[in-house]
Amino acid sequence: MAGPIIWDDKQKVTGNKVTVDPITRLEGHGKIEIFLDDKGDVQNAYWQVPELRGFERFCVGRKVTELNQITARLCGVCPGAHHLASTKAIDGCYNTKPTETAFHIRDTFYNAHFVHSHIAHFYALAAPDFVCGPAAPAAERNVLGVVGRVGLELGGAVIKTRKEAQLVQAIIGGKPTHPVMGVPGGVTKAISKEEQKEIIGYAENMVEFAKTTMKVFNDVVLANKEYMDIVLNPDLYYHETYHMGLVNEKGQFEIHDGKVKVVDQKGNDYCMYDPYDYLDNIAEANEPWSYEKFPYLKKPGYKGLVDGPDSGLYRATPLSRLNVAKEMPTPLAQEEFVKYKGILKDAGVNGPCQHTLVTHWARVIELLCCAEKCLEDAKSDLLIHDDIKQKDIQAGGRGVGCVEAPRGTLTHDYTCDENGIVTACNMVVGTTNNNGPICMDVAKVAKGLIHNFEVSPGLLNMVEMAFRAYDPCNSCATHSLPGQMPLTAVIKNADGTVYDTITRN
Amino acid sequence: MGFFDKLFKKDKKEAKEEAPKAAPAKAAPAAAKADAKPCCDANGEVETIGLPAADLGELLPGAPPGGKFKLAIYWAAACGGCDVSLLDTNERILTIGDMADIVMWPVAADGKEKDIEAMEDGEILVSIISGAVRNTENEHMVKLLRKKSKVVVSYGTCACFGGSPALANLVPGESKEILEYVYTKTPSSAAFQGEYHKDAPVFPQKSFQAPEGELTLPVLFDTVKTLDQVIDVDYYVPGCPPLQESISQMLKAVADFAYNGVPLPPKGTEIGVTTKTLCEECPRHKENARISHIYEPHEIDVKPDVCLMDQGILCLGPATVGGCGARCTKVGQPCRGCYGPTADVQEHGASVFTAIASMFPIREDDGIIGEDEIIKIMSEVKDPLGYFYAFTLGKSLIKKAVVEGGQ
Numbered sequence: 001m002a003g004p005i006i007w008d009d010k011q012k013v014t015g016n017k018v019t020v021d022p023i024t025r026l027e028g029h030g031k032i033e034i035f036l037d038d039k040g041d042v043q044n045a046y047w048q049v050p051e052l053r054g055f056e057r058f059c060v061g062r063k064v065t066e067l068n069q070i071t072a073r074l075c076g077v078c079p080g081a082h083h084l085a086s087t088k089a090i091d092g093c094y095n096t097k098p099t100e101t102a103f104h105i106r107d108t109f110y111n112a113h114f115v116h117s118h119i120a121h122f123y124a125l126a127a128p129d130f131v132c133g134p135a136a137p138a139a140e141r142n143v144l145g146v147v148g149r150v151g152l153e154l155g156g157a158v159i160k161t162r163k164e165a166q167l168v169q170a171i172i173g174g175k176p177t178h179p180v181m182g183v184p185g186g187v188t189k190a191i192s193k194e195e196q197k198e199i200i201g202y203a204e205n206m207v208e209f210a211k212t213t214m215k216v217f218n219d220v221v222l223a224n225k226e227y228m229d230i231v232l233n234p235d236l237y238y239h240e241t242y243h244m245g246l247v248n249e250k251g252q253f254e255i256h257d258g259k260v261k262v263v264d265q266k267g268n269d270y271c272m273y274d275p276y277d278y279l280d281n282i283a284e285a286n287e288p289w290s291y292e293k294f295p296y297l298k299k300p301g302y303k304g305l306v307d308g309p310d311s312g313l314y315r316a317t318p319l320s321r322l323n324v325a326k327e328m329p330t331p332l333a334q335e336e337f338v339k340y341k342g343i344l345k346d347a348g349v350n351g352p353c354q355h356t357l358v359t360h361w362a363r364v365i366e367l368l369c370c371a372e373k374c375l376e377d378a379k380s381d382l383l384i385h386d387d388i389k390q391k392d393i394q395a396g397g398r399g400v401g402c403v404e405a406p407r408g409t410l411t412h413d414y415t416c417d418e419n420g421i422v423t424a425c426n427m428v429v430g431t432t433n434n435n436g437p438i439c440m441d442v443a444k445v446a447k448g449l450i451h452n453f454e455v456s457p458g459l460l461n462m463v464e465m466a467f468r469a470y471d472p473c474n475s476c477a478t479h480s481l482p483g484q485m486p487l488t489a490v491i492k493n494a495d496g497t498v499y500d501t502i503t504r505n
Numbered sequence: 506m507g508f509f510d511k512l513f514k515k516d517k518k519e520a521k522e523e524a525p526k527a528a529p530a531k532a533a534p535a536a537a538k539a540d541a542k543p544c545c546d547a548n549g550e551v552e553t554i555g556l557p558a559a560d561l562g563e564l565l566p567g568a569p570p571g572g573k574f575k576l577a578i579y580w581a582a583a584c585g586g587c588d589v590s591l592l593d594t595n596e597r598i599l600t601i602g603d604m605a606d607i608v609m610w611p612v613a614a615d616g617k618e619k620d621i622e623a624m625e626d627g628e629i630l631v632s633i634i635s636g637a638v639r640n641t642e643n644e645h646m647v648k649l650l651r652k653k654s655k656v657v658v659s660y661g662t663c664a665c666f667g668g669s670p671a672l673a674n675l676v677p678g679e680s681k682e683i684l685e686y687v688y689t690k691t692p693s694s695a696a697f698q699g700e701y702h703k704d705a706p707v708f709p710q711k712s713f714q715a716p717e718g719e720l721t722l723p724v725l726f727d728t729v730k731t732l733d734q735v736i737d738v739d740y741y742v743p744g745c746p747p748l749q750e751s752i753s754q755m756l757k758a759v760a761d762f763a764y765n766g767v768p769l770p771p772k773g774t775e776i777g778v779t780t781k782t783l784c785e786e787c788p789r790h791k792e793n794a795r796i797s798h799i800y801e802p803h804e805i806d807v808k809p810d811v812c813l814m815d816q817g818i819l820c821l822g823p824a825t826v827g828g829c830g831a832r833c834t835k836v837g838q839p840c841r842g843c844y845g846p847t848a849d850v851q852e853h854g855a856s857v858f859t860a861i862a863s864m865f866p867i868r869e870d871d872g873i874i875g876e877d878e879i880i881k882i883m884s885e886v887k888d889p890l891g892y893f894y895a896f897t898l899g900k901s902l903i904k905k906a907v908v909e910g911g912q
Contacts, residue, residue, distance in 0.1 A: 035717035054683035058673040073669040076586020174836040183803035188837035286707040289720040
């Protein structure tokens with residue numbers, strides 16, 4: 001196996017603005033604007049999200065029971081997360097909770113959703129940057145390039161396991177993209193014994209595959225000193241923010257139902273609250289140059305795009321979830337968690353890990369945990385009980401549904417009248433939590449890598465790696481097509497005219 | 506194709522009993538619904554009723570005789586589910602790579618607007634465009650792609666009918682109200698909470714002068730438009746997202762054209778649907794019961810084999826075109842109509858309503874029913890506009906919330 005290509009030749013540019021447009025992005029069309037000063041160093045860089053569809057407004061007036069299907073259309077990459085958060089909010093609007101069986105069926109579904117999403121992200125998106133290298137030829141930096149280097153057998157397993165994770169969701173939810181099973185207090189379909197057997201088979205494969213992925217990560221990233229130097233370099237992918245994530249009643253990692261916990265820059269417990277109280281704890285600021293909002297913790301407040309304890313910006317990512325969790329709820333993931341903490345400690349990380357690229361590692365540990373959890377759920381007799389929904393429930397009231405989406409804490413908040421018509425709707429979406437930190441990381445990495453007007457395709461990719469670590473929604477599908485991954489950087493003069501264009505391949 | 510192709514084929518053989526033979530590209534007949542099998546596979550492949558999947562496996566040994574053609578895949582205002590559906594074709598997406606050079610695909614490859622602009626008009630053979638048209642950027646890009654493409658496919662429900670985002674067309678104050686709601690009235694917005702920006706709410710700006718230079722954003726339109734309201738469209742592939750059978754029909758039509766010179770279907774053809782309604786492929790048994798109460802799925806014990814409408818659950822199946830394999834009704838949820846109406850129907854919602862009204866106890870042999878009784882049943886239908894037009898409001902003549910106030 002050839003070594004990854006980490007650095008490439010730089011090109012001198014003139015002009016003071018580098019536009020990376022469009023970038024492969026989240027939830028719509030994104031761009032990065034990099035402004036250079038007269039020495040050719042980076043003055044600042046902006047990550048912009050130029051799209052809004054207005055779900056929060058047009059959900060008002062709809063039947064609340066329709067919202068878990070409407071809001072799933074927020075994102076075709078993580079519809080399972082929206083469907084579940086929404087269904088939980090609908091439970092609340094009906095003043096009910098799912099039956100034990102329904103909760104269990106939803107949990108099985110959701111762990112499979114996580115497995116699918118994390119596999120797609122790790123192999124299609126993250127691995128090309130590490131396995132092939134950030135400066136590898138664009139044509140190679142995709143999932144096929146990864147397979148070429150790590151072997152065909154693994155490639156087959158990637159596709160098979162992701163497909164099976166999709167299948168588990170299809171059995172329970174009808175379709176993997178835009179599932180339909182959630183109803184207030186339950187689910188629409190009971191699981192048969194045959195289906196249970198099928199799910200167990202898939203889940204067993206998932207656990208095996210997650211173990212393999214753990215090993216791939218060890219071999220490719222942890223064993224490569226040059227990578228670890230980049231990963232742990234505090235001048236690049238690093239910010240000192242608060243971290244948020246759900247925990248269960250034992251303080252362990254949780255994705256489906258728990259309390260929101262926040263830790264500060266030193267790792268102290270900052271606050272812990274019931275999702276219903278989110279408005280007492282967070283708010284969202286706006287900036288005139290992006291349609292995406294900037295959530296922050298209310299107590300420190302919004303201070304713009306800066307880190308530190310006085311800035312309310314927080315992250316809600318796999319990295320964050322492993323920062324807030326005391327331990328993992330499943331045995332194999334817990335073993336890896338202990339190893340992870342140990343290695344980070346040896347590298348001088350005390351308290352929460354603030355190194356953005358470590359998010360990839362955390363994601364793989366989560367993959368293992370969710371695969372184990374899916375199997376545990378699938379084996380339980382609860383899965384095939386038939387009390388799948390609550391009886392005699394009435395609409396009217398407020399419901400807050402909160403889950404960990406693969407990309408961060410996801411909150412849906414609805415109020416409906418006694419006819420079940422929505423009167424108010426609010427959502428704080430997974431990726432949005434991280435908007436401020438993504439902006440900061442993109443700017444910092446650009447500042448750290450681009451000097452003296454010297455830009456290269458590899459360097460621009462390393463700027464992109466800053467946001468890719470957050471897996472902004474659609475990025476999990478990025479880089480999946482052979483030979484189609486060029487990036488074009490347009491260098492503009494001060495008057496906005498195009499001076500030069502650099503193409504990554 | 507290389508190793509991947511083999512890999513998939515092997516995998517497929519293990520997974521499926523038998524793949525249906527190549528089917529005609531358009532308007533495939535609905536197969537007999539007798540031997541319904543349970544559910545589907547991970548990507549929604551393999552159905553025994555409804556639309557058969559076209560087999561492309563052996564069709565593409567290499568580049569077409571005339572060389573690879575250019576293909577663009579673009580999303581306008583979309584959720585990305587359409588792109589995921591194309592990626593979920595797994596092995597087929599790699600065969601597409603054999604057949605075509607993909608010159609743009611923002612979700613999987615970084616889009617290159619400048620390269621598209623530099624092309625000759627008509628240089629791209631096919632552009633597959635998903636998503637509705639919501640803002641100036643969407644409009645600019647789809648117009649550009651139209652100019653450079655011989656064939657434009659309106660892909661997925663948002664592009665074809667407006668999709669869920671077109672529910673925004675019911676908002677009386679249009680884009681201004683939407684922006685105000687999102688940035689100042691949602692309870693977590695800083696402006697609402699009287700926090701940061703409380704004196705002067707901040708909205709995204711078309712152009713903003715940052716200390717370092719100008720930053721620009723696209724402008725939101727007042728209404729959500731379907732693709733064919735903005736540019737000329739050649740073919741339609743509906744679905745939220747289109748399921749694998751539908752996609753295979755589209756790919757087969759393109760491959761037949763590229764490899765064998767088979768003419769493309771007539772302009773305006775809806776590809777990947779059956780000629781019948783969803784009811785024809787739904788495995789539930791129809792008893793033609795009369796509805797005297799409307800129920801939601803959580804309110805009753807839904808019988809697994811009986812038509813949902815017969816059980817009083819509002820299902821859009823009778824007015825929705827087939828092709829999806831009835832995946833939602835199979836798990837006990839009614840059809841919401843994401844594949845859109847049957848041919849020649851523009852008002853999907855009105856069409857549904859007619860179908861449902863015909864199930865009220867109003868036939869001669871039902872005995873006398875008073876108007877009060879009918880109104881009582883009708884009033885059990887909540888948010889009829891949002892429900893019956895859940896996916897097709899972009900196409901409807903009912904656009905504005907004049908109606909919403911009075912529904």
